[in-house]
Amino acid sequence: MFSFVPSSNLIMPRTKKYNEQEVVEKAMNLFWRNGYETTSMQMLEKEMGINKFSIYSSFGSKDGLFMESLKCYKQKLNKLIETLKASSDDVMGIKQYFYDFIAFTKVTDFGKGCLITNTANEIREDCQDCIKELLSQFTNDVKEVFATKLRQDTTKSETIIEEQADYLLISMFGLSSATRIFNKTQLDNYIKNIFKNL
Amino acid sequence: MFSFVPSSNLIMPRTKKYNEQEVVEKAMNLFWRNGYETTSMQMLEKEMGINKFSIYSSFGSKDGLFMESLKCYKQKLNKLIETLKASSDDVMGIKQYFYDFIAFTKVTDFGKGCLITNTANEIREDCQDCIKELLSQFTNDVKEVFATKLRQDTTKSETIIEEQADYLLISMFGLSSATRIFNKTQLDNYIKNIFKNL
């Protein structure tokens, strides 16, 4: 949750020099590149361009900032999902979503993978429930969108739909891992093969 | 590198109470479960059952211990590769390797993923070259074994071999990611679909 926003009838002595949405995006990118533990408050201060005090008054704690970063990440990812939902193509739409994800993770030569899966493993036990929850929520959403797309082919049984949706979902995990290591040609080739039997 | 081993003509006042191979394996498992940063020397002391001093005299630093853990991990992974090499099956042999990997990562209900890919993202920049090197070395090895297996089908062109080997390699990355999140049924289903189009 973001910091307290005063209502207009109270006096408002000073305005923030920074935009919380903007700085949280910078924090998100830092977590995405370096993971949770490796990203120190010092690094966050520098990257976000604001003081520690400001970070704490806006986000409460490092964990709080990280959670806000995850929300920010998820919002960006949701835009890709919305594009997929809006697409008139079914299987080809999903394929395009795979390509969109590569572009989304790209930094210079390689991608940053997926922020959630990147950090899910290293996070302390008391935060794991939260991130696991976020992850399962997200995977369910994506799988459902995949399934809806696949159902446009009415010749497919519901069992097959379920199976193929799971298959595509896990393939997405492979892709997100792979963006950090493999080049564009290899990734394109990977996607081509994934969709061969759909 | 392990600690100094004195030659037999020197006097040997006292023997180590622990076996370096054994304790490095315990360290490896801890890194595998928790990642690099989250795993503290304190946790390592407890898990390895030896004192900090002993860890430092044997492995020099936390980084040194981690590198040794990676080597240990790679050795275990190599055993799976050797099994695959020895197999008379070609594509089915690779499929079995996928199943073997799931069993390899399994802890209780879910898997631990791949130690290298789990930690590659969170590691500090000065260590990244090393782990990236290890990773690319490993991926090249695995890809070559896959390619050799695929070549047993002489109807396939070298272009197709190359393409399919890459495809299988990246699919392995997906699998390693997926072991941490998806259940056995979903993983089996995933593997089934991967091999459908080969």
Next chain:
DNA sequence: TTTTAAACTAAACAATCGGTTAGTTTTGAG
């Protein structure tokens, strides 16, 4: 048994971690 050097224990190291707080600056309502 004596000797000696490595293995061990435990306390302490500086540095950094996430987080706080006292004090100053700023700004807009009254």
Next chain:
DNA sequence: CTCAAAACTAACCGATTGTTTAGTTTAAAA
């Protein structure tokens, strides 16, 4: 203008990080 309260700066907090070191124990060679 005045002034109150939030935004800001910077120094500081205890705890924990990885690492070292002084001192003790131990076991094998002489």
